[in-house]
Amino acid sequence: MNAGSGEYLIEARNLVRMFGARRERVTAVDDVSFGIRQGEVVCLVGESGCGKTTTGKMITGLLKPTSGQVFYAGKSVWTPRGDKGEDFKTYRLGVQIIHQDPYASLNPSHTIYKILSTPLLHHKFVANTYEALDRVIELLNIVGLSPVEDFLYKYPHQLSGGQRQRVSVARALTVNPRVIVADEAVSMVDVSIRVGLLNMMADLKRNLGVTYLFITHDLAVAKFFAWEGRIAVMYVGSIVEFASTPQLINDPLHPYSKALLAAVPEADPELTRSKKRVELRSQDIPSLLALPSGCRFHPRCPYFEPGLCDVKRPELLPVGENRYVACHIAAREAGAPT
Amino acid sequence: MTTQALMPKTGIRYWPGRVLRGIGRFLKLMSRNKTGFAGFLIFIFFVLMTTVGTLFVPEVTKADINAIYAPPTWEHPLGNDSQGKDILSQIVHGGRDILQMALLTGIISTFIGVSLGSLSALIGGGFDAFLSMLADIWLTIPRFPLLAVLATLVKLDNMIYLALLLSVLSWAGLYRSIRAQVFSIKERDYIEAATALDLGMWHIIFSEVLPNMLSYIAISFTFGMTSAIYAQVGLVFLGLVPLTRNWGVMINLAWTQGAIFFKDSIYFIMAPVTAIALFQLSIVWMSRSLEEIFNPRLRTG
Amino acid sequence: MEKQSSVPLTVEDLWVEYQIERGVVKAVRGVSLSLVKGESLALIGESGCGKTTLGVALIRLLVQAARITRGEITYWRDNKGIDVLSLKERELRRFRWRECAMVFQSALNAFNPVLRIWDQILDTSKAHGGMSTSQVRERAMQLLEYVQLDPKRVIDAYPHELSGGMRQRVLLAMSLLLDPQVLILDEPTTALDILTQRTIIDLLRRLKEEIGFAMLFISHDLATAAELADRVATMYAGSIVELGPVDDIFYRPAHPYTLGLIRAVPTVTGEFEALVSIPGAPPDLVDPPPGCKFHPRCPYVTEQCRVEEPQLKTHYSETHSVACFNVQRVQQDTLDLQERYAKYAGGKAS
Numbered sequence: 001m002n003a004g005s006g007e008y009l010i011e012a013r014n015l016v017r018m019f020g021a022r023r024e025r026v027t028a029v030d031d032v033s034f035g036i037r038q039g040e041v042v043c044l045v046g047e048s049g050c051g052k053t054t055t056g057k058m059i060t061g062l063l064k065p066t067s068g069q070v071f072y073a074g075k076s077v078w079t080p081r082g083d084k085g086e087d088f089k090t091y092r093l094g095v096q097i098i099h100q101d102p103y104a105s106l107n108p109s110h111t112i113y114k115i116l117s118t119p120l121l122h123h124k125f126v127a128n129t130y131e132a133l134d135r136v137i138e139l140l141n142i143v144g145l146s147p148v149e150d151f152l153y154k155y156p157h158q159l160s161g162g163q164r165q166r167v168s169v170a171r172a173l174t175v176n177p178r179v180i181v182a183d184e185a186v187s188m189v190d191v192s193i194r195v196g197l198l199n200m201m202a203d204l205k206r207n208l209g210v211t212y213l214f215i216t217h218d219l220a221v222a223k224f225f226a227w228e229g230r231i232a233v234m235y236v237g238s239i240v241e242f243a244s245t246p247q248l249i250n251d252p253l254h255p256y257s258k259a260l261l262a263a264v265p266e267a268d269p270e271l272t273r274s275k276k277r278v279e280l281r282s283q284d285i286p287s288l289l290a291l292p293s294g295c296r297f298h299p300r301c302p303y304f305e306p307g308l309c310d311v312k313r314p315e316l317l318p319v320g321e322n323r324y325v326a327c328h329i330a331a332r333e334a335g336a337p338t
Numbered sequence: 339m340t341t342q343a344l345m346p347k348t349g350i351r352y353w354p355g356r357v358l359r360g361i362g363r364f365l366k367l368m369s370r371n372k373t374g375f376a377g378f379l380i381f382i383f384f385v386l387m388t389t390v391g392t393l394f395v396p397e398v399t400k401a402d403i404n405a406i407y408a409p410p411t412w413e414h415p416l417g418n419d420s421q422g423k424d425i426l427s428q429i430v431h432g433g434r435d436i437l438q439m440a441l442l443t444g445i446i447s448t449f450i451g452v453s454l455g456s457l458s459a460l461i462g463g464g465f466d467a468f469l470s471m472l473a474d475i476w477l478t479i480p481r482f483p484l485l486a487v488l489a490t491l492v493k494l495d496n497m498i499y500l501a502l503l504l505s506v507l508s509w510a511g512l513y514r515s516i517r518a519q520v521f522s523i524k525e526r527d528y529i530e531a532a533t534a535l536d537l538g539m540w541h542i543i544f545s546e547v548l549p550n551m552l553s554y555i556a557i558s559f560t561f562g563m564t565s566a567i568y569a570q571v572g573l574v575f576l577g578l579v580p581l582t583r584n585w586g587v588m589i590n591l592a593w594t595q596g597a598i599f600f601k602d603s604i605y606f607i608m609a610p611v612t613a614i615a616l617f618q619l620s621i622v623w624m625s626r627s628l629e630e631i632f633n634p635r636l637r638t639g
Numbered sequence: 640m641e642k643q644s645s646v647p648l649t650v651e652d653l654w655v656e657y658q659i660e661r662g663v664v665k666a667v668r669g670v671s672l673s674l675v676k677g678e679s680l681a682l683i684g685e686s687g688c689g690k691t692t693l694g695v696a697l698i699r700l701l702v703q704a705a706r707i708t709r710g711e712i713t714y715w716r717d718n719k720g721i722d723v724l725s726l727k728e729r730e731l732r733r734f735r736w737r738e739c740a741m742v743f744q745s746a747l748n749a750f751n752p753v754l755r756i757w758d759q760i761l762d763t764s765k766a767h768g769g770m771s772t773s774q775v776r777e778r779a780m781q782l783l784e785y786v787q788l789d790p791k792r793v794i795d796a797y798p799h800e801l802s803g804g805m806r807q808r809v810l811l812a813m814s815l816l817l818d819p820q821v822l823i824l825d826e827p828t829t830a831l832d833i834l835t836q837r838t839i840i841d842l843l844r845r846l847k848e849e850i851g852f853a854m855l856f857i858s859h860d861l862a863t864a865a866e867l868a869d870r871v872a873t874m875y876a877g878s879i880v881e882l883g884p885v886d887d888i889f890y891r892p893a894h895p896y897t898l899g900l901i902r903a904v905p906t907v908t909g910e911f912e913a914l915v916s917i918p919g920a921p922p923d924l925v926d927p928p929p930g931c932k933f934h935p936r937c938p939y940v941t942e943q944c945r946v947e948e949p950q951l952k953t954h955y956s957e958t959h960s961v962a963c964f965n966v967q968r969v970q971q972d973t974l975d976l977q978e979r980y981a982k983y984a985g986g987k988a989s
């Protein structure tokens with residue numbers, strides 16, 4: 001299995017990542033597979049520590065999978081021995097990452113011009129500093145930082161959080177990536193600024209054809225950004241449901257997705273008051289060092305069936321077109337082949 | 339606005355202008371912190387005194403029996419010593435060694451600490467583990483006694499030898515703090531972004547990591563200087579290093595001549611002690627300003 | 640006086656400044672409000688607008704650099720008004736936990752990592768006096784149970800052995816230890832996961848209903864405010880720009896900033912909504928713009944807004960007030976929200 005499916009621009013297949021040694025060894029990401037088509041948005045949602053960032057970093061090639069494969073444009077990124085594949089350089093520039101913390105993701109010692117021109121010059125996307133400046137100005141305009149002369153020679157600490165995130169996006173765009181992994185890119189930005197940032201990122205998809213892996217713990221943001229794409233819900237290291245955004249939001253199948261959606265407070269008093277809640281059997285999030293048997297959600301799941309859920313680990317099975325769920329009960333009800 | 343007008347104004351052609359502007363900005367940033375600026379001024383005073391000053395204050399080699407322990411006069415503002423020599427002249431001429439050696443030790447030990455520390459953190463693995471262990475062992479060895487023993491074995495009449503020896507002996511502490519610093523910087527998101535942008539190892543070290551450690555390195559440098567001064571003065575005072583014109587020698591002389599028993603000799607012993615203390619103080623104070631200068635948050639231009 | 644027995648805390652024209660190198664940060668500018676028993680008031684607004692400063696000023700726990708330059712804080716107990724700003728240090732300590740308790744922002748780090756929960760509870764109660772050790776223990780066990788924790792397990796645990804949600808609940812229990820009348824919560828759910836957040840929200844709601852204290856609830860999250868608040872105050876650049884019942888604020892907001900916030904936050908369930916962002920960035924509080932502080936970002940701005948600062952005035956009803964010159968025009972743009980509300984209200988009526 002050394003070729004990816006031609007359908008996807010970037011694909012994760014059976015990704016596993018472990019951390020630590022011996023008795024402390026934890027499996028942060030456990031057998032995660034998904035693919036993203038050219039120009040598509042896939043959103044990864046789930047609670048803190050469920051492995052979203054780890055998955056994102058493996059997709060970006062910043063972390064090597066313990067096992068499993070990442071395919072970029074149909075080609076395997078790592079060789080079977082774990083070395084860099086032949087097209088690694090194309091892949092490396094083709095997949096860029098935007099981090100969560102606007103205060104840590106830009107080098108405080110450099111001006112915005114320096115931050116943006118360095119990759120341009122280093123990879124010879126431009127021939128000289130004059131061309132670099134032209135391109136930097138173009139990029140700043142693309143990410144909505146205008147008038148550019150207000151930003152070019154500023155240092156990151158002179159910008160607001162939202163503006164810094166825009167610079168981060170511009171920096172990723174310097175190398176003309178085809179995929180952007182946005183890891184909680186708007187979580188630390190104020191509500192009043194957030195939508196502008198999201199709209200700008202959505203414009204990149206429309207105008208430049210950028211493909212997104214969008215990581216967030218905020219379902220409302222996921223819904224807004226990935227309405228035409230798909231959402232994967234993660235729970236302690238694995239994907240438990242993967243479906244198109246409207247399906248997932250309006251008709252979640254996995255009990256955990258149901259619980260999440262029912263639990264989110266809504267910015268609408270009547271709506272939030274009239275929401276039906278899902279009562280969980282336990283509030284405890286399992287520790288990665290002592291994972292429950294069978295389905296990892298079973299100690300909390302209201303639909304838990306003894307003898308099945310605590311014994312057999314459910315696989316991520318197709319239920320209907322473009323829709324997958326990892327739950328014995330949900331799969332049975334949806335009439336999935338077992 | 340045209341693109342031309344937005345070009346960064348850093349053309350190499352204007353380098354004299356750039357240097358002047360750089361100095362101006364340096365002074366402006368220096369003066370931000372009052373204490374630091376005071377330290378800087380005192381430091382500059384010492385540097386001038388021990389270099390340019392020697393041209394104006396003649397070195398006195400001849401003893402003058404009539405002037406033994408003579409109190410300060412206009413001619414001899416700091417009085418005279420047990421041999422009747424002018425104390426001011428000895429202070430002016432006895433500082434150069436100390437200053438040069440301190441600077442040299444500061445530079446060498448910072449170089450060793452920074453290169454070993456960053457390499458250790460960036461390469462990691464066995465190399466890092468080995469160096470760390472070595473540093474741990476090294477740190478348990480008491481430094482000054484070892485130095486004293488070494489000084490009796492090796493003839494340390496050359497300042498460069500001494501500086502090298504002091505630097506080598508003090509590598510471990512600096513190595514450890516730099517290593518920790520690089521480790522913490524290495525974890526930052528912008529380093530990861532640079533990796534994803536494939537900007538290369540050298541770029542990451544010199545452009546992303548080091549600039550953010552400059553204030554840290556500057557502080558380490560000043561620490562290296564102060565501890566070198568103490569070590570050298572200590573060695574000279576104990577007579578383990580055969581230097582002649584030196585503040586340490588002056589203290590030694592004053593001490594052996596029983597200066598502490600004579601009220602009159604107060605200037606003889608206090609002058610070098612004060613010079614050393616003041617110089618150390620100036621370095622410590624100056625480091626406060628250095629910290630600010632290299633802090634990019636304050637470098638708004 | 641009937642009213643005061645249900646209004647334990649009133650704030651009148653409060654101003655707070657921070658002295659910094661660059662000048663004076665006017666963090667709270669002329670805030671007036673009152674807290675009502677059994678009711679929660681949500682204070683919303685973006686980062687740096689002065690929410691925490693206001694909360695902390697109410698219990699006079701401001702940092703050295705801060706100064707209350709003007710205003711009155713009156714605490715009412717048994718129909719007697721106490722002037723909080725003139726309390727002496729000793730009286731203040733008593734006031735802080737027994738009358739008015741606060742759970743701080745980033746409270747999750749508020750624990751001393753080397754002390755067991757029980758020791759921390761004991762320390763707190765000792766500092767504020769009044770109960771014997773066994774009384775404290777008994778009360779603490781009750782409260783931990785009340786916040787749905789297993790008291791035996793939790794009370795002897797070290798902070799790191801508890802999850803974020805559990806620690807937040809312990810803090811809530813601790814704040815209730817001395818039976819305060821007023822509870823100030825600074826971002827109590829912000830750092831928590833959705834499911835944990837849900838348990839805290841449900842708990843807070845129960846507390847409010849069953850214990851009936853007055854709650855000031857600080858949050859930048861509109862959704863939590865929508866769910867927990869009876870009244871909402873929108874804060875912008877240190878001032879309250881709109882204050883009203885929660886339904887009023889969400890379905891007929893009258894201030895452009897409140898409306899902007901509502902339009903910028905998506906709901907999860909339901910169809911896709913286009914969102915509109917508020918242009919620009921919040922002002923620098925050292926050197927705020929003249930006139931209405933929101934005018935550089937406001938789509939309804941008129942000449943008057945640029946020179947004169949609007950004051951809070953009632954609108955729609957006695958309980959709803961807003962500080963804006965162009966309320967009428969804002970109102971016309973909220974018709975869709977009002978309609979949504981009417982639909983709900985209609986549904987409820989039938």
Ligand SMILES: Nc1ncnc2c1ncn2[C@@H]1O[C@H](COP(=O)(O)OP(=O)(O)OP(=O)(O)O)[C@@H](O)[C@H]1O
Nearest residue numbers: 019020028047048049050051052053054055217288
């Ligand atoms: N470098 C590492 N060493 C050890 N454990 C790690 C490391 N990175 C992540 N982990 C562990 O792996 C698990 C998944 O972490 P990850 O950061 O991927 O979660 P996440 O879903 O991004 O969470 P969050 O929403 O908090 O960012 C966590 O339990 C974390 O403690």
Ligand SMILES: Nc1ncnc2c1ncn2[C@@H]1O[C@H](COP(=O)(O)OP(=O)(O)OP(=O)(O)O)[C@@H](O)[C@H]1O
Nearest residue numbers: 657664666685686687688689690691692702704924
């Ligand atoms: N200790 C301080 N010294 C100086 N200025 C301060 C201090 N604390 C807060 N400020 C300033 O006062 C203003 C209000 O801060 P405050 O913490 O009250 O905001 P907030 O609304 O609680 O924000 P957040 O949502 O980020 O918690 C900000 O502009 C902030 O920079």
Ligand code: SF4
Nearest residue numbers: 931934937944963964
């Ligand atoms: S007063 Fe003017 S600027 Fe301020 S919110 Fe109202 S319309 Fe906008």
Ligand SMILES: [Mg+2]
Nearest residue numbers: 052053054183
């Ligand atoms: Mg993460």
Ligand SMILES: [Mg+2]
Nearest residue numbers: 690691692744
């Ligand atoms: Mg706050």
